[in-house]
Amino acid sequence: MQDSDPTKTIAERLAALQGSLRWNPRREEILHDLRELIATVDESCLDALRGQYAERMQKASAASRYKYLDVVFHTLQKLLLARELGLHANPPCRVLDIGTGGGHLPFVCRIYGHQAVGIDVKDAFYDGLAACLGVQRTVVRVEAQTPLPDMGGRFDLITACDIAFNEKREGKTRGLYWSLEDWQFFLNDLAANQLRTPGTIYLKLNKEARGRLLGLDRRAYSREALALAARNGATVSRWRGTIRFTFAARREIR
Ligand SMILES: C[S@@+](CC[C@H](N)C(=O)[O-])C[C@H]1O[C@@H](n2cnc3c(N)ncnc32)[C@H](O)[C@@H]1O
Structure with missing residues:
Protein backbone atom coordinates (compact mmCIF):
# COMPACT_ATOMS: atom_id res chain seq x y z
CA MET A 1 0.00 0.00 0.00
CA GLN A 2 1.15 3.59 -0.65
CA ASP A 3 2.51 5.65 2.22
CA LEU A 14 -9.60 9.32 -1.06
CA ALA A 15 -9.10 9.24 -4.84
CA ALA A 16 -5.48 8.07 -4.53
CA LEU A 17 -6.26 5.27 -2.06
CA GLN A 18 -9.24 3.82 -3.97
CA GLY A 19 -7.01 1.43 -5.87
CA SER A 20 -4.87 0.38 -2.92
CA LEU A 21 -7.16 -2.44 -1.74
CA ARG A 22 -7.33 -4.28 -5.08
CA TRP A 23 -6.20 -7.51 -3.41
CA ASN A 24 -8.72 -7.30 -0.59
CA PRO A 25 -11.93 -9.36 -1.05
CA ARG A 26 -13.72 -6.93 1.33
CA ARG A 27 -12.56 -3.88 -0.66
CA GLU A 28 -16.04 -2.43 -1.27
CA GLU A 29 -17.14 -2.76 2.40
CA ILE A 30 -13.90 -1.21 3.66
CA LEU A 31 -14.07 1.69 1.22
CA HIS A 32 -17.72 2.22 2.14
CA ASP A 33 -16.80 2.44 5.86
CA LEU A 34 -13.84 4.67 5.05
CA ARG A 35 -15.98 7.14 3.07
CA GLU A 36 -18.65 7.15 5.80
CA LEU A 37 -16.09 7.93 8.50
CA ILE A 38 -14.19 10.50 6.49
CA ALA A 39 -17.45 12.35 5.75
CA THR A 40 -17.60 13.15 9.48
CA VAL A 41 -14.13 14.77 9.62
CA ASP A 42 -14.15 18.51 10.21
CA GLU A 43 -12.15 19.48 7.12
CA SER A 44 -11.85 23.17 7.91
CA CYS A 45 -10.41 22.24 11.32
CA LEU A 46 -7.93 19.93 9.52
CA ASP A 47 -6.94 22.62 7.00
CA ALA A 48 -6.37 25.08 9.85
CA LEU A 49 -4.20 22.53 11.67
CA ARG A 50 -2.22 21.83 8.48
CA GLY A 51 -1.66 25.59 8.09
CA GLN A 52 -0.64 25.97 11.72
CA TYR A 53 2.01 23.24 11.47
CA ALA A 54 3.06 23.81 7.79
CA GLU A 55 6.48 25.21 8.58
CA ARG A 56 7.34 22.51 11.12
CA MET A 57 6.00 19.84 8.76
CA GLN A 58 8.33 21.03 5.97
CA LYS A 59 11.37 20.67 8.20
CA ALA A 60 10.31 17.34 9.70
CA SER A 61 11.00 13.88 8.28
CA ALA A 62 8.30 11.85 6.53
CA ALA A 63 8.18 9.60 9.61
CA SER A 64 7.34 12.48 11.97
CA ARG A 65 4.01 12.89 13.75
CA TYR A 66 2.73 15.18 10.97
CA LYS A 67 2.10 12.11 8.80
CA TYR A 68 -1.08 11.63 10.89
CA LEU A 69 -2.59 14.70 9.17
CA ASP A 70 -3.27 12.28 6.29
CA VAL A 71 -6.42 11.18 8.07
CA VAL A 72 -7.64 9.12 5.10
CA PHE A 73 -4.54 6.93 5.07
CA HIS A 74 -4.38 6.50 8.85
CA THR A 75 -8.10 5.86 9.19
CA LEU A 76 -7.78 3.18 6.52
CA GLN A 77 -4.90 1.57 8.43
CA LYS A 78 -7.03 1.43 11.56
CA LEU A 79 -10.06 0.14 9.63
CA LEU A 80 -7.90 -2.76 8.44
CA LEU A 81 -6.71 -3.37 12.00
CA ALA A 82 -10.29 -3.21 13.32
CA ARG A 83 -11.21 -5.95 10.84
CA GLU A 84 -8.18 -8.03 11.83
CA LEU A 85 -9.37 -7.78 15.46
CA GLY A 86 -12.98 -8.60 14.56
CA LEU A 87 -14.32 -5.21 15.64
CA HIS A 88 -16.45 -4.92 12.50
CA ALA A 89 -18.42 -8.05 13.42
CA ASN A 90 -18.41 -8.15 17.24
CA PRO A 91 -21.22 -6.79 19.44
CA PRO A 92 -20.49 -3.40 21.06
CA CYS A 93 -17.58 -3.59 23.46
CA ARG A 94 -15.20 -1.38 25.45
CA VAL A 95 -11.80 -0.60 23.92
CA LEU A 96 -8.77 1.03 25.54
CA ASP A 97 -6.30 2.53 23.05
CA ILE A 98 -3.00 3.35 24.74
CA GLY A 99 -0.88 6.12 23.16
CA THR A 100 -3.79 6.96 20.88
CA GLY A 101 -2.11 9.88 19.08
CA GLY A 102 -4.78 11.70 17.05
CA GLY A 103 -7.33 9.05 18.02
CA HIS A 104 -7.68 7.25 14.66
CA LEU A 105 -8.53 3.94 16.32
CA PRO A 106 -11.26 5.35 18.63
CA PHE A 107 -12.55 7.17 15.53
CA VAL A 108 -12.91 3.83 13.71
CA CYS A 109 -14.42 2.11 16.77
CA ARG A 110 -17.31 4.56 16.61
CA ILE A 111 -18.58 3.31 13.25
CA TYR A 112 -18.84 -0.23 14.64
CA GLY A 113 -20.65 0.89 17.79
CA HIS A 114 -17.81 0.34 20.27
CA GLN A 115 -16.98 2.63 23.16
CA ALA A 116 -13.30 3.55 23.04
CA VAL A 117 -11.13 5.40 25.53
CA GLY A 118 -7.96 6.83 23.96
CA ILE A 119 -5.20 7.70 26.41
CA ASP A 120 -2.05 9.68 25.70
CA VAL A 121 0.18 12.41 27.09
CA LYS A 122 -0.76 16.09 26.80
CA ASP A 123 0.04 17.28 23.28
CA ALA A 124 -1.40 20.27 21.40
CA PHE A 125 -0.87 18.79 17.90
CA TYR A 126 -2.61 15.48 18.69
CA ASP A 127 -5.35 17.35 20.59
CA GLY A 128 -5.98 19.41 17.43
CA LEU A 129 -6.10 16.31 15.25
CA ALA A 130 -8.46 14.45 17.59
CA ALA A 131 -10.74 17.50 17.60
CA CYS A 132 -10.96 17.30 13.77
CA LEU A 133 -12.02 13.64 14.12
CA GLY A 134 -14.44 14.43 16.94
CA VAL A 135 -12.54 12.12 19.28
CA GLN A 136 -11.75 12.77 22.93
CA ARG A 137 -8.21 12.11 24.23
CA THR A 138 -7.80 11.29 27.90
CA VAL A 139 -4.52 12.41 29.42
CA VAL A 140 -2.86 9.43 31.10
CA ARG A 141 0.91 8.94 30.92
CA VAL A 142 2.17 5.35 30.79
CA GLU A 143 5.23 4.92 32.96
CA ALA A 144 7.46 1.95 33.63
CA GLN A 145 6.54 -0.01 36.79
CA THR A 146 3.46 2.15 37.41
CA PRO A 147 -0.09 0.80 37.21
CA LEU A 148 -2.60 2.60 35.00
CA PRO A 149 -5.44 4.34 36.83
CA ASP A 150 -9.01 3.08 36.80
CA MET A 151 -10.68 4.37 33.65
CA GLY A 152 -14.29 3.66 34.46
CA GLY A 153 -14.13 -0.13 34.44
CA ARG A 154 -12.56 -2.95 32.48
CA PHE A 155 -12.06 -3.28 28.72
CA ASP A 156 -12.76 -6.13 26.30
CA LEU A 157 -9.92 -5.08 24.02
CA ILE A 158 -6.73 -3.16 24.80
CA THR A 159 -4.66 -1.86 21.90
CA ALA A 160 -1.41 0.08 21.65
CA CYS A 161 -0.18 0.85 18.13
CA ASP A 162 3.23 2.13 17.09
CA ILE A 163 4.19 2.20 20.72
CA ALA A 164 6.41 5.04 21.94
CA PHE A 165 5.76 4.90 25.70
CA ASN A 166 8.53 2.32 26.20
CA GLU A 167 11.26 4.87 25.55
CA LYS A 168 12.71 6.08 28.82
CA ARG A 169 13.67 9.73 28.91
CA GLU A 170 16.47 10.50 31.32
CA GLY A 171 17.35 14.16 30.86
CA LYS A 172 18.51 14.53 27.26
CA THR A 173 19.59 10.91 26.97
CA ARG A 174 17.65 9.04 24.29
CA GLY A 175 17.70 5.43 23.19
CA LEU A 176 16.92 3.84 26.57
CA TYR A 177 14.00 1.44 26.44
CA TRP A 178 11.90 -0.75 28.74
CA SER A 179 13.50 -3.88 30.14
CA LEU A 180 11.92 -7.33 30.25
CA GLU A 181 10.70 -6.53 33.80
CA ASP A 182 9.05 -3.31 32.61
CA TRP A 183 7.12 -5.13 29.85
CA GLN A 184 6.15 -7.86 32.31
CA PHE A 185 4.83 -5.32 34.82
CA PHE A 186 2.87 -3.47 32.11
CA LEU A 187 1.24 -6.64 30.73
CA ASN A 188 0.44 -8.00 34.20
CA ASP A 189 -1.13 -4.68 35.19
CA LEU A 190 -3.30 -4.71 32.05
CA ALA A 191 -4.32 -8.34 32.58
CA ALA A 192 -5.00 -7.97 36.31
CA ASN A 193 -6.57 -4.50 36.46
CA GLN A 194 -7.82 -3.35 33.05
CA LEU A 195 -8.87 -6.33 30.94
CA ARG A 196 -12.12 -8.25 31.13
CA THR A 197 -12.01 -11.95 30.43
CA PRO A 198 -12.38 -13.17 27.82
CA GLY A 199 -10.37 -10.31 26.40
CA THR A 200 -7.62 -9.38 23.97
CA ILE A 201 -4.47 -7.28 24.18
CA TYR A 202 -2.98 -6.17 20.86
CA LEU A 203 0.38 -4.40 20.71
CA LYS A 204 2.20 -3.06 17.67
CA LEU A 205 5.75 -2.14 18.59
CA ASN A 206 7.86 0.63 17.12
CA LYS A 207 11.45 -0.18 16.23
CA GLU A 208 13.97 0.85 18.90
CA ALA A 209 17.19 2.69 18.02
CA ARG A 210 20.18 0.33 18.24
CA GLY A 211 23.03 2.72 17.44
CA ARG A 212 24.76 3.10 14.10
CA LEU A 213 26.59 0.64 11.88
CA LEU A 214 28.55 1.63 8.76
CA GLY A 215 27.02 5.12 8.97
CA LEU A 216 23.44 3.83 9.09
CA ASP A 217 20.90 3.93 11.95
CA ARG A 218 20.08 0.44 13.16
CA ARG A 219 16.56 -0.14 14.47
CA ALA A 220 14.83 -3.31 15.73
CA TYR A 221 11.73 -4.38 17.65
CA SER A 222 12.16 -5.08 21.35
CA ARG A 223 13.56 -8.60 21.65
CA GLU A 224 12.45 -8.65 25.30
CA ALA A 225 8.80 -7.85 24.52
CA LEU A 226 8.59 -10.31 21.62
CA ALA A 227 10.23 -13.14 23.56
CA LEU A 228 8.08 -12.53 26.66
CA ALA A 229 4.91 -12.54 24.57
CA ALA A 230 5.85 -15.69 22.64
CA ARG A 231 6.74 -17.50 25.87
CA ASN A 232 3.31 -16.65 27.29
CA GLY A 233 1.32 -17.96 24.35
CA ALA A 234 0.68 -14.73 22.40
CA THR A 235 0.56 -14.71 18.62
CA VAL A 236 3.69 -12.83 17.63
CA SER A 237 4.89 -11.47 14.31
CA ARG A 238 8.58 -10.66 14.57
CA TRP A 239 8.42 -9.18 11.08
CA ARG A 240 5.56 -6.74 11.82
CA GLY A 241 6.40 -6.27 15.50
CA THR A 242 2.90 -7.29 16.57
CA ILE A 243 1.76 -9.16 19.68
CA ARG A 244 -1.73 -10.50 20.25
CA PHE A 245 -2.74 -12.03 23.59
CA THR A 246 -6.08 -13.74 24.03
CA PHE A 247 -7.07 -14.19 27.66
CA ALA A 248 -9.81 -16.76 28.28
CA ALA A 249 -9.30 -16.34 32.04
CA ARG A 250 -7.10 -14.15 34.18
CA ARG A 251 -3.50 -15.39 34.30
CA GLU A 252 -0.04 -14.13 35.08
CA ILE A 253 2.59 -13.19 32.48
CA ARG A 254 5.85 -14.84 33.58
C1 LIG B 1 3.81 6.86 17.00
S1 LIG B 1 2.46 7.60 17.84
C2 LIG B 1 1.21 6.38 17.59
C3 LIG B 1 -0.18 6.96 17.64
C4 LIG B 1 -1.33 5.97 17.48
N1 LIG B 1 -1.23 4.86 18.39
C5 LIG B 1 -1.46 5.48 16.06
O1 LIG B 1 -1.14 4.32 15.79
O2 LIG B 1 -1.93 6.26 15.22
C6 LIG B 1 2.94 7.33 19.54
C7 LIG B 1 2.00 7.92 20.53
O3 LIG B 1 2.40 7.53 21.84
C8 LIG B 1 2.23 8.64 22.70
N2 LIG B 1 3.08 8.48 23.90
C9 LIG B 1 4.42 8.63 23.99
N3 LIG B 1 4.82 8.42 25.26
C10 LIG B 1 3.71 8.16 25.98
C11 LIG B 1 3.48 7.85 27.36
N4 LIG B 1 4.48 7.77 28.23
N5 LIG B 1 2.21 7.61 27.76
C12 LIG B 1 1.18 7.66 26.88
N6 LIG B 1 1.35 7.93 25.56
C13 LIG B 1 2.59 8.17 25.11
C14 LIG B 1 2.62 9.82 21.83
O4 LIG B 1 2.16 11.04 22.38
C15 LIG B 1 1.97 9.44 20.52
O5 LIG B 1 0.66 9.87 20.46
Whole structure:
Protein backbone atom coordinates (compact mmCIF):
# COMPACT_ATOMS: atom_id res chain seq x y z
CA MET A 1 0.00 0.00 0.00
CA GLN A 2 1.15 3.59 -0.65
CA ASP A 3 2.51 5.65 2.22
CA SER A 4 0.82 8.65 3.84
CA ASP A 5 0.86 12.12 2.27
CA PRO A 6 -0.21 14.78 4.78
CA THR A 7 0.09 17.63 2.27
CA LYS A 8 -2.91 16.52 0.17
CA THR A 9 -6.61 17.22 0.73
CA ILE A 10 -9.11 14.61 1.85
CA ALA A 11 -10.61 14.34 -1.65
CA GLU A 12 -7.17 13.82 -3.22
CA ARG A 13 -6.27 11.13 -0.70
CA LEU A 14 -9.60 9.32 -1.06
CA ALA A 15 -9.10 9.24 -4.84
CA ALA A 16 -5.48 8.07 -4.53
CA LEU A 17 -6.26 5.27 -2.06
CA GLN A 18 -9.24 3.82 -3.97
CA GLY A 19 -7.01 1.43 -5.87
CA SER A 20 -4.87 0.38 -2.92
CA LEU A 21 -7.16 -2.44 -1.74
CA ARG A 22 -7.33 -4.28 -5.08
CA TRP A 23 -6.20 -7.51 -3.41
CA ASN A 24 -8.72 -7.30 -0.59
CA PRO A 25 -11.93 -9.36 -1.05
CA ARG A 26 -13.72 -6.93 1.33
CA ARG A 27 -12.56 -3.88 -0.66
CA GLU A 28 -16.04 -2.43 -1.27
CA GLU A 29 -17.14 -2.76 2.40
CA ILE A 30 -13.90 -1.21 3.66
CA LEU A 31 -14.07 1.69 1.22
CA HIS A 32 -17.72 2.22 2.14
CA ASP A 33 -16.80 2.44 5.86
CA LEU A 34 -13.84 4.67 5.05
CA ARG A 35 -15.98 7.14 3.07
CA GLU A 36 -18.65 7.15 5.80
CA LEU A 37 -16.09 7.93 8.50
CA ILE A 38 -14.19 10.50 6.49
CA ALA A 39 -17.45 12.35 5.75
CA THR A 40 -17.60 13.15 9.48
CA VAL A 41 -14.13 14.77 9.62
CA ASP A 42 -14.15 18.51 10.21
CA GLU A 43 -12.15 19.48 7.12
CA SER A 44 -11.85 23.17 7.91
CA CYS A 45 -10.41 22.24 11.32
CA LEU A 46 -7.93 19.93 9.52
CA ASP A 47 -6.94 22.62 7.00
CA ALA A 48 -6.37 25.08 9.85
CA LEU A 49 -4.20 22.53 11.67
CA ARG A 50 -2.22 21.83 8.48
CA GLY A 51 -1.66 25.59 8.09
CA GLN A 52 -0.64 25.97 11.72
CA TYR A 53 2.01 23.24 11.47
CA ALA A 54 3.06 23.81 7.79
CA GLU A 55 6.48 25.21 8.58
CA ARG A 56 7.34 22.51 11.12
CA MET A 57 6.00 19.84 8.76
CA GLN A 58 8.33 21.03 5.97
CA LYS A 59 11.37 20.67 8.20
CA ALA A 60 10.31 17.34 9.70
CA SER A 61 11.00 13.88 8.28
CA ALA A 62 8.30 11.85 6.53
CA ALA A 63 8.18 9.60 9.61
CA SER A 64 7.34 12.48 11.97
CA ARG A 65 4.01 12.89 13.75
CA TYR A 66 2.73 15.18 10.97
CA LYS A 67 2.10 12.11 8.80
CA TYR A 68 -1.08 11.63 10.89
CA LEU A 69 -2.59 14.70 9.17
CA ASP A 70 -3.27 12.28 6.29
CA VAL A 71 -6.42 11.18 8.07
CA VAL A 72 -7.64 9.12 5.10
CA PHE A 73 -4.54 6.93 5.07
CA HIS A 74 -4.38 6.50 8.85
CA THR A 75 -8.10 5.86 9.19
CA LEU A 76 -7.78 3.18 6.52
CA GLN A 77 -4.90 1.57 8.43
CA LYS A 78 -7.03 1.43 11.56
CA LEU A 79 -10.06 0.14 9.63
CA LEU A 80 -7.90 -2.76 8.44
CA LEU A 81 -6.71 -3.37 12.00
CA ALA A 82 -10.29 -3.21 13.32
CA ARG A 83 -11.21 -5.95 10.84
CA GLU A 84 -8.18 -8.03 11.83
CA LEU A 85 -9.37 -7.78 15.46
CA GLY A 86 -12.98 -8.60 14.56
CA LEU A 87 -14.32 -5.21 15.64
CA HIS A 88 -16.45 -4.92 12.50
CA ALA A 89 -18.42 -8.05 13.42
CA ASN A 90 -18.41 -8.15 17.24
CA PRO A 91 -21.22 -6.79 19.44
CA PRO A 92 -20.49 -3.40 21.06
CA CYS A 93 -17.58 -3.59 23.46
CA ARG A 94 -15.20 -1.38 25.45
CA VAL A 95 -11.80 -0.60 23.92
CA LEU A 96 -8.77 1.03 25.54
CA ASP A 97 -6.30 2.53 23.05
CA ILE A 98 -3.00 3.35 24.74
CA GLY A 99 -0.88 6.12 23.16
CA THR A 100 -3.79 6.96 20.88
CA GLY A 101 -2.11 9.88 19.08
CA GLY A 102 -4.78 11.70 17.05
CA GLY A 103 -7.33 9.05 18.02
CA HIS A 104 -7.68 7.25 14.66
CA LEU A 105 -8.53 3.94 16.32
CA PRO A 106 -11.26 5.35 18.63
CA PHE A 107 -12.55 7.17 15.53
CA VAL A 108 -12.91 3.83 13.71
CA CYS A 109 -14.42 2.11 16.77
CA ARG A 110 -17.31 4.56 16.61
CA ILE A 111 -18.58 3.31 13.25
CA TYR A 112 -18.84 -0.23 14.64
CA GLY A 113 -20.65 0.89 17.79
CA HIS A 114 -17.81 0.34 20.27
CA GLN A 115 -16.98 2.63 23.16
CA ALA A 116 -13.30 3.55 23.04
CA VAL A 117 -11.13 5.40 25.53
CA GLY A 118 -7.96 6.83 23.96
CA ILE A 119 -5.20 7.70 26.41
CA ASP A 120 -2.05 9.68 25.70
CA VAL A 121 0.18 12.41 27.09
CA LYS A 122 -0.76 16.09 26.80
CA ASP A 123 0.04 17.28 23.28
CA ALA A 124 -1.40 20.27 21.40
CA PHE A 125 -0.87 18.79 17.90
CA TYR A 126 -2.61 15.48 18.69
CA ASP A 127 -5.35 17.35 20.59
CA GLY A 128 -5.98 19.41 17.43
CA LEU A 129 -6.10 16.31 15.25
CA ALA A 130 -8.46 14.45 17.59
CA ALA A 131 -10.74 17.50 17.60
CA CYS A 132 -10.96 17.30 13.77
CA LEU A 133 -12.02 13.64 14.12
CA GLY A 134 -14.44 14.43 16.94
CA VAL A 135 -12.54 12.12 19.28
CA GLN A 136 -11.75 12.77 22.93
CA ARG A 137 -8.21 12.11 24.23
CA THR A 138 -7.80 11.29 27.90
CA VAL A 139 -4.52 12.41 29.42
CA VAL A 140 -2.86 9.43 31.10
CA ARG A 141 0.91 8.94 30.92
CA VAL A 142 2.17 5.35 30.79
CA GLU A 143 5.23 4.92 32.96
CA ALA A 144 7.46 1.95 33.63
CA GLN A 145 6.54 -0.01 36.79
CA THR A 146 3.46 2.15 37.41
CA PRO A 147 -0.09 0.80 37.21
CA LEU A 148 -2.60 2.60 35.00
CA PRO A 149 -5.44 4.34 36.83
CA ASP A 150 -9.01 3.08 36.80
CA MET A 151 -10.68 4.37 33.65
CA GLY A 152 -14.29 3.66 34.46
CA GLY A 153 -14.13 -0.13 34.44
CA ARG A 154 -12.56 -2.95 32.48
CA PHE A 155 -12.06 -3.28 28.72
CA ASP A 156 -12.76 -6.13 26.30
CA LEU A 157 -9.92 -5.08 24.02
CA ILE A 158 -6.73 -3.16 24.80
CA THR A 159 -4.66 -1.86 21.90
CA ALA A 160 -1.41 0.08 21.65
CA CYS A 161 -0.18 0.85 18.13
CA ASP A 162 3.23 2.13 17.09
CA ILE A 163 4.19 2.20 20.72
CA ALA A 164 6.41 5.04 21.94
CA PHE A 165 5.76 4.90 25.70
CA ASN A 166 8.53 2.32 26.20
CA GLU A 167 11.26 4.87 25.55
CA LYS A 168 12.71 6.08 28.82
CA ARG A 169 13.67 9.73 28.91
CA GLU A 170 16.47 10.50 31.32
CA GLY A 171 17.35 14.16 30.86
CA LYS A 172 18.51 14.53 27.26
CA THR A 173 19.59 10.91 26.97
CA ARG A 174 17.65 9.04 24.29
CA GLY A 175 17.70 5.43 23.19
CA LEU A 176 16.92 3.84 26.57
CA TYR A 177 14.00 1.44 26.44
CA TRP A 178 11.90 -0.75 28.74
CA SER A 179 13.50 -3.88 30.14
CA LEU A 180 11.92 -7.33 30.25
CA GLU A 181 10.70 -6.53 33.80
CA ASP A 182 9.05 -3.31 32.61
CA TRP A 183 7.12 -5.13 29.85
CA GLN A 184 6.15 -7.86 32.31
CA PHE A 185 4.83 -5.32 34.82
CA PHE A 186 2.87 -3.47 32.11
CA LEU A 187 1.24 -6.64 30.73
CA ASN A 188 0.44 -8.00 34.20
CA ASP A 189 -1.13 -4.68 35.19
CA LEU A 190 -3.30 -4.71 32.05
CA ALA A 191 -4.32 -8.34 32.58
CA ALA A 192 -5.00 -7.97 36.31
CA ASN A 193 -6.57 -4.50 36.46
CA GLN A 194 -7.82 -3.35 33.05
CA LEU A 195 -8.87 -6.33 30.94
CA ARG A 196 -12.12 -8.25 31.13
CA THR A 197 -12.01 -11.95 30.43
CA PRO A 198 -12.38 -13.17 27.82
CA GLY A 199 -10.37 -10.31 26.40
CA THR A 200 -7.62 -9.38 23.97
CA ILE A 201 -4.47 -7.28 24.18
CA TYR A 202 -2.98 -6.17 20.86
CA LEU A 203 0.38 -4.40 20.71
CA LYS A 204 2.20 -3.06 17.67
CA LEU A 205 5.75 -2.14 18.59
CA ASN A 206 7.86 0.63 17.12
CA LYS A 207 11.45 -0.18 16.23
CA GLU A 208 13.97 0.85 18.90
CA ALA A 209 17.19 2.69 18.02
CA ARG A 210 20.18 0.33 18.24
CA GLY A 211 23.03 2.72 17.44
CA ARG A 212 24.76 3.10 14.10
CA LEU A 213 26.59 0.64 11.88
CA LEU A 214 28.55 1.63 8.76
CA GLY A 215 27.02 5.12 8.97
CA LEU A 216 23.44 3.83 9.09
CA ASP A 217 20.90 3.93 11.95
CA ARG A 218 20.08 0.44 13.16
CA ARG A 219 16.56 -0.14 14.47
CA ALA A 220 14.83 -3.31 15.73
CA TYR A 221 11.73 -4.38 17.65
CA SER A 222 12.16 -5.08 21.35
CA ARG A 223 13.56 -8.60 21.65
CA GLU A 224 12.45 -8.65 25.30
CA ALA A 225 8.80 -7.85 24.52
CA LEU A 226 8.59 -10.31 21.62
CA ALA A 227 10.23 -13.14 23.56
CA LEU A 228 8.08 -12.53 26.66
CA ALA A 229 4.91 -12.54 24.57
CA ALA A 230 5.85 -15.69 22.64
CA ARG A 231 6.74 -17.50 25.87
CA ASN A 232 3.31 -16.65 27.29
CA GLY A 233 1.32 -17.96 24.35
CA ALA A 234 0.68 -14.73 22.40
CA THR A 235 0.56 -14.71 18.62
CA VAL A 236 3.69 -12.83 17.63
CA SER A 237 4.89 -11.47 14.31
CA ARG A 238 8.58 -10.66 14.57
CA TRP A 239 8.42 -9.18 11.08
CA ARG A 240 5.56 -6.74 11.82
CA GLY A 241 6.40 -6.27 15.50
CA THR A 242 2.90 -7.29 16.57
CA ILE A 243 1.76 -9.16 19.68
CA ARG A 244 -1.73 -10.50 20.25
CA PHE A 245 -2.74 -12.03 23.59
CA THR A 246 -6.08 -13.74 24.03
CA PHE A 247 -7.07 -14.19 27.66
CA ALA A 248 -9.81 -16.76 28.28
CA ALA A 249 -9.30 -16.34 32.04
CA ARG A 250 -7.10 -14.15 34.18
CA ARG A 251 -3.50 -15.39 34.30
CA GLU A 252 -0.04 -14.13 35.08
CA ILE A 253 2.59 -13.19 32.48
CA ARG A 254 5.85 -14.84 33.58
C1 LIG B 1 3.81 6.86 17.00
S1 LIG B 1 2.46 7.60 17.84
C2 LIG B 1 1.21 6.38 17.59
C3 LIG B 1 -0.18 6.96 17.64
C4 LIG B 1 -1.33 5.97 17.48
N1 LIG B 1 -1.23 4.86 18.39
C5 LIG B 1 -1.46 5.48 16.06
O1 LIG B 1 -1.14 4.32 15.79
O2 LIG B 1 -1.93 6.26 15.22
C6 LIG B 1 2.94 7.33 19.54
C7 LIG B 1 2.00 7.92 20.53
O3 LIG B 1 2.40 7.53 21.84
C8 LIG B 1 2.23 8.64 22.70
N2 LIG B 1 3.08 8.48 23.90
C9 LIG B 1 4.42 8.63 23.99
N3 LIG B 1 4.82 8.42 25.26
C10 LIG B 1 3.71 8.16 25.98
C11 LIG B 1 3.48 7.85 27.36
N4 LIG B 1 4.48 7.77 28.23
N5 LIG B 1 2.21 7.61 27.76
C12 LIG B 1 1.18 7.66 26.88
N6 LIG B 1 1.35 7.93 25.56
C13 LIG B 1 2.59 8.17 25.11
C14 LIG B 1 2.62 9.82 21.83
O4 LIG B 1 2.16 11.04 22.38
C15 LIG B 1 1.97 9.44 20.52
O5 LIG B 1 0.66 9.87 20.46
